[in-house]
Amino acid sequence: MIEPSTHTTRRTLSDEELIRLFLTSRDNAHFERLYKRYVVKVHQKCLTLIKDPVLAQDLTQEVFYKLHQKLDTFRQSARFSTWLYSITYNMCMDQVRISGRNIINLHGDMTEFEDASEDLMLDEGELSIDMLRSALTKLKLDERAMLYMKYLDNKSIRDIAQIFEINESAVKMRLMRCREKLRKKYFQSLHFN
Template sequence: MQTQGQLVDAQEHFAERAVLNLIEAVKAGDKQAYQMLYQQHLGQVYALCYRLTADRALAEDVTQEVFIQLWRKLDNFRGEAKFRTWLHSVTSNVCVSYLRKQRGWWQRMFNLENSEAMHEVAPGSAGEVDLDSLVQRLPERARMVFVLHAIEGYRHEEIAQIMDMAVGSSKAQFHRAKQLLSEWMGYEQ
């Protein structure tokens, strides 16, 4: 078991080393290296953007914005954390700020928080759950808090900072998200 663990550690170390080499090349202005870095991390970035926005087209736009900003900001990556972790943090911040800019006034005007989708009849099956589909139906703020906390592992204090809200609001939105998911999954609270 120990040998297997050591092998996994060595593989991870090797993979991280390879990423760091790519990053060094990108910092020197190598666009081909950047394209490789993009290809390696596209799925991870897009998954987070898609879960946060619940909109494929918007998630694609935000993903592009993430990689455009990343090109300029890669100098800020000092290698203190794993690149994936750092990239996750960059993606969350870009995504939240993009959404705030894009949807701020729409939401105030049309009150999208209470969209029709959340009142639709739930699948009602607690056996097999397509969590991604259910998460997409959550109201925007509840969805974003749920994705960041339950899926991405951020603490409420961190979410409060990213989303510019009180820690209590983050907890309340998470509670709301769980209540709705529970209802849609056929559980009774």
């Protein structure tokens, strides 16, 4: 089971300070602090995307192994948490492509999507969560992922652009197309049931 650290210090070092200390000293204690800071979040993201506890655990460890190997490529222009999210997301997507599994299953009551129903143009009558789930499954993996990041993870346009390695204008355009496609699929599901 992955557990967060309960160890605290007098002054909490920023992610960037820990990275710099690790890269200059190669002292794994600094990397371990990053690991303890983010392991639960990475595991939860893997579990949300993959829906398999054992595989999510394995992917979490692979994410941190890859992070350890590539930490020197971190660009200070991006936030570390966004960069780590990108690594996590890409590793999960790679797993999906290899296995052909259907992921990005939205859990819970999806209140974030309910709150976004006006932006998604789903405000015609009462929102049907089952129909929304059905409509989402009919979208391509990357389309679902982009909507998921925007509306469930509350990622900014800038963060999504960094994760997908495209510019912000392209993210806005893709989100607009994803919303329109979701809207069409939603109303098709709604009217044919």
